[in-house]
Amino acid sequence: MLYRIAADGLVLFHLLFILFVLFGGLLVLKWRPLIWWHLPAAVWGVSVEVFHLMCPLTQWENVMRQAAGQTGYGGGFIEHYVWPVIYPAGLTPAIQLALGSVVLVINVMVYLRLIRLWKLRRAA
Secondary structure (H helix, E strand, O other): OHHHHHHHHHHHHHHHHHHHHHHHHHHHHHOHHHHHHHHHHHHHHHHHHHOOOOOHHHHHHHHHHHHOOOOOOOOOHHHHHHHHHHOOOOOOHHHHHHHHHHHHHHHHHHHHHHHHHHHHHHHO
C-alpha cells in the first residue's frame, strides 16, 4: 500500500514538475531567485522531449508500482497519462519535437521579457 501511495504521489510531483517547466518562467518574473530552479528544469524538459530521453521519475514510478504488486508501463509519463487524454492515437517523434519546441518558445519569450525588465531597471 505504501509503494502505491508513493507511486501516486510521484505522478502528482511529475505533473507539477511538467507545469513548472512550462510556466515556471512566469513565476520567475515575480520571484527572481526562482530562476536558479527553473532554468535547469526547463533545459531538462526540452532535452527530454527533443532527445527522447527517459525521465527518471517515470522509472521510479514503475519501480514503486511493481513493488506494490502493480504493473509498470512502457514509455514515458506524458505518453502514459497525458497523451491518451489529448491525442489518443499515439505519440510520434515529430510531435515530441513539437512539444519540446513549445516548451522552449514559452520559456524563451518569458526570459526575453525578464531580460528586458532587468535592462529597464538598470537604465532607471
